[in-house]
Amino acid sequence: MADGAIAADRFLRACRRQPVDCTPVWFMRQAGRYMAEYRAIRARHTLLEICAQPELAAEVTLQPIDRLGVDAAIIFADILLPLVPMGIELTFAAGEGPVIHNPVRTAADVAALVVREPEEATPSVLEAIRLVRHELDGRVPLIGFAGGPFTVASYLIEGGSSRDYRRTKALMYRAPEVWEALMAKLSDMTARYLAGQIRAGAQAVQLFESWVGALAPCDFERRVLPSLRRIVAAVAPLGAPVIVFGTGTAGLLPALATTGADVVGLDWRIALDDGWARVGHNRAVQGNLDPLVLFGPREEIERHVLDILRRAGGRPGHIFNLGHGILPETPVDNVRFVVELVHEVSAREG
Amino acid sequence: MADGAIAADRFLRACRRQPVDCTPVWFMRQAGRYMAEYRAIRARHTLLEICAQPELAAEVTLQPIDRLGVDAAIIFADILLPLVPMGIELTFAAGEGPVIHNPVRTAADVAALVVREPEEATPSVLEAIRLVRHELDGRVPLIGFAGGPFTVASYLIEGGSSRDYRRTKALMYRAPEVWEALMAKLSDMTARYLAGQIRAGAQAVQLFESWVGALAPCDFERRVLPSLRRIVAAVAPLGAPVIVFGTGTAGLLPALATTGADVVGLDWRIALDDGWARVGHNRAVQGNLDPLVLFGPREEIERHVLDILRRAGGRPGHIFNLGHGILPETPVDNVRFVVELVHEVSAREG
Numbered sequence: 001m002a003d004g005a006i007a008a009d010r011f012l013r014a015c016r017r018q019p020v021d022c023t024p025v026w027f028m029r030q031a032g033r034y035m036a037e038y039r040a041i042r043a044r045h046t047l048l049e050i051c052a053q054p055e056l057a058a059e060v061t062l063q064p065i066d067r068l069g070v071d072a073a074i075i076f077a078d079i080l081l082p083l084v085p086m087g088i089e090l091t092f093a094a095g096e097g098p099v100i101h102n103p104v105r106t107a108a109d110v111a112a113l114v115v116r117e118p119e120e121a122t123p124s125v126l127e128a129i130r131l132v133r134h135e136l137d138g139r140v141p142l143i144g145f146a147g148g149p150f151t152v153a154s155y156l157i158e159g160g161s162s163r164d165y166r167r168t169k170a171l172m173y174r175a176p177e178v179w180e181a182l183m184a185k186l187s188d189m190t191a192r193y194l195a196g197q198i199r200a201g202a203q204a205v206q207l208f209e210s211w212v213g214a215l216a217p218c219d220f221e222r223r224v225l226p227s228l229r230r231i232v233a234a235v236a237p238l239g240a241p242v243i244v245f246g247t248g249t250a251g252l253l254p255a256l257a258t259t260g261a262d263v264v265g266l267d268w269r270i271a272l273d274d275g276w277a278r279v280g281h282n283r284a285v286q287g288n289l290d291p292l293v294l295f296g297p298r299e300e301i302e303r304h305v306l307d308i309l310r311r312a313g314g315r316p317g318h319i320f321n322l323g324h325g326i327l328p329e330t331p332v333d334n335v336r337f338v339v340e341l342v343h344e345v346s347a348r349e350g
Numbered sequence: 351m352a353d354g355a356i357a358a359d360r361f362l363r364a365c366r367r368q369p370v371d372c373t374p375v376w377f378m379r380q381a382g383r384y385m386a387e388y389r390a391i392r393a394r395h396t397l398l399e400i401c402a403q404p405e406l407a408a409e410v411t412l413q414p415i416d417r418l419g420v421d422a423a424i425i426f427a428d429i430l431l432p433l434v435p436m437g438i439e440l441t442f443a444a445g446e447g448p449v450i451h452n453p454v455r456t457a458a459d460v461a462a463l464v465v466r467e468p469e470e471a472t473p474s475v476l477e478a479i480r481l482v483r484h485e486l487d488g489r490v491p492l493i494g495f496a497g498g499p500f501t502v503a504s505y506l507i508e509g510g511s512s513r514d515y516r517r518t519k520a521l522m523y524r525a526p527e528v529w530e531a532l533m534a535k536l537s538d539m540t541a542r543y544l545a546g547q548i549r550a551g552a553q554a555v556q557l558f559e560s561w562v563g564a565l566a567p568c569d570f571e572r573r574v575l576p577s578l579r580r581i582v583a584a585v586a587p588l589g590a591p592v593i594v595f596g597t598g599t600a601g602l603l604p605a606l607a608t609t610g611a612d613v614v615g616l617d618w619r620i621a622l623d624d625g626w627a628r629v630g631h632n633r634a635v636q637g638n639l640d641p642l643v644l645f646g647p648r649e650e651i652e653r654h655v656l657d658i659l660r661r662a663g664g665r666p667g668h669i670f671n672l673g674h675g676i677l678p679e680t681p682v683d684n685v686r687f688v689v690e691l692v693h694e695v696s697a698r699e700g
């Protein structure tokens with residue numbers, strides 16, 4: 001294999017716990033407001049407009065690839081996007097996150113949700129994936145993604161973001177049959193959506209079950225884990241590695257390891273070696289730098305990156321990432337610095 | 351010992367991992383807006399007024415004792431209260447939490463903070479403790495408390511509540527000498543404040559390091575743990591058990607167990623047996639029902655309570671509590687139901 005081919009394969013090899021020339025790196029929200037190139041496009045288009053125009057979505061997806069030197073691209077989209085063709089009225093209020101104008105709270109609301117094939121429901125996402133694969137031309141692999149069923153359900157039920165998921169949990173506890181129906185419908189949609197992305201060219205997929213850490217393990221195991229397993233089981237035969245990620249999941253890691261996903265994402269609230277041991281070494285892990293560290297001086301960044309690599313211990317199956325998405329005001333040079341440092345140190349010690 | 355004496359001792363015995371007749375229960379924020387009696391007083395007085403008037407603070411502290419049948423009282427106060435005599439201008443905006451009008455962000459800001467003995471700085475808290483002890487007359491023990499240094503620092507630096515502790519972490523990373531000076535001053539104040547509460551009659555003390563779970567373990571160990579150890583070391587010789595509590599701490603539990611505290615509080619995001627194993631069985635644990643479960647039907651509440659008791663396994667050293675404070679709209683009858691259920695089931699199986 002030529003060096004280029006090795007570099008292009010780093011991420012997928014690490015997902016499969018195969019040896020790599022150096023630790024692959026990518027960043028959640030690597031295409032985003034911290035980059036001037038992205039802000040220039042956002043100045044002229046809303047988030048939903050970018051998602052609806054495959055050329056724009058592809059352009060934004062590609063922006064961080066050369067700029068940062070990351071080892072994977074992730075398609076630009078939003079986890080709530082596939083809800084729109086299900087019948088959900090979604091807008092993004094400036095600075096306040098998503099607003100769902102027809103929240104889902106009853107059996108009738110769930111019954112009204114329409115599940116269609118992604119080629120019909122979200123063709124622009126699939127077209128953007130095809131465009132990006134063409135543009136990338138094998139330089140780095142492309143990751144597709146979807147929201148996890150708990151996380152998506154929480155937006156649907158709360159009508160937007162939430163601090164304590166009060167309505168979500170109340171529905172889960174008081175109307176378990178409505179909850180199960182919603183989970184079933186979201187799982188079905190999500191499995192089809194991810195499969196469609198893989199058919200369109202996504203070479204790995206990540207389930208952003210971002211807020212599932214709000215649940216007690218017993219509730220997670222009873223009310224969400226079966227749905228995650230169904231999604232992974234439906235997608236896994238297509239051959240693209242599956243990553244499952246959430247924040248605040250230190251207590252859920254042993255259960256998250258049983259979804260069947262190839263890779264478990266760790267947030268920064270658990271040490272990487274501790275988290276990997278809890279996941280089990282028969283899975284790869286992804287993470288786990290605190291996004292706020294990128295606001296610190298270089299010596300703090302270096303100390304944290306080296307600590308994570310030391311805890312990974314050169315074991316095959318570590319993908320370097322943040323513990324959550326890049327924050328809007330993050331200095332781009334610090335992000336680049338992390339990519340170079342991870343590559344350099346892990347190549348030397350690997 | 352008569353039955354009354356056994357019941358009165360349950361909580362303190364469990365803190366020391368001694369056998370009990372049944373599992374002791376109390377609730378964080380057990381005196382609060384979910385109780386009509388409390389709302390009646392709050393309708394006429396602000397939170398700071400209640401704290402400033404020992405008779406009112408004592409009355410509010412005692413409200414849940416007979417109403418709920420809990421095994422401990424906790425003095426009514428606020429973790430930010432001892433900041434006022436340090437020179438901090440604090441108000442509570444309606445529904446928006448605390449506002450600090452002169453945030454602490456520089457070496458000069460830290461130097462300006464005044465540490466005094468609690469008898470001089472917060473005499474009303476100490477007087478309220480004396481009044482409550484007198485009124486309780488040995489029925490149940492009284493818990494004193496203070497905020498943990500990270501949590502209090504986060505309010506001081508951010509100027510109020512925070513979602514991602516951006517300014518706090520930025521200061522920690524960019525101006526570690528300012529951070530250390532602030533930690534030293536807060537630790538000194540907190541140790542004196544807790545010691546004063548114990549001298550006034552508090553029979554146990556809890557450190558509410560509520561938001562420390564926002565930190566990566568390496569940052570916790572480097573930037574906060576030494577301060578927690580200093581506080582516990584200063585207070586422990588006074589003989590009152592020390593409880594340390596935070597939310598989102600599943601990844602920090604092994605480190606939190608090294609503070610020297612007798613009891614480690616667990617939030618609901620980790621199973622109690624998993625959390626206790628991570629803490630180590632040479633410490634007692636407190637927790638860990640999701641406060642939102644109290645909004646569910648009785649069969650959900652019962653399922654969760656029984657699961658927690660089963661995971662505690664009758665091992666001496668479990669104090670039943672929520673994983674965080676009682677929420678304002680919680681049905682009081684459900685809280686009472688939990689107390690009775692815990693007592694009944696643990697007495698039968700203990």
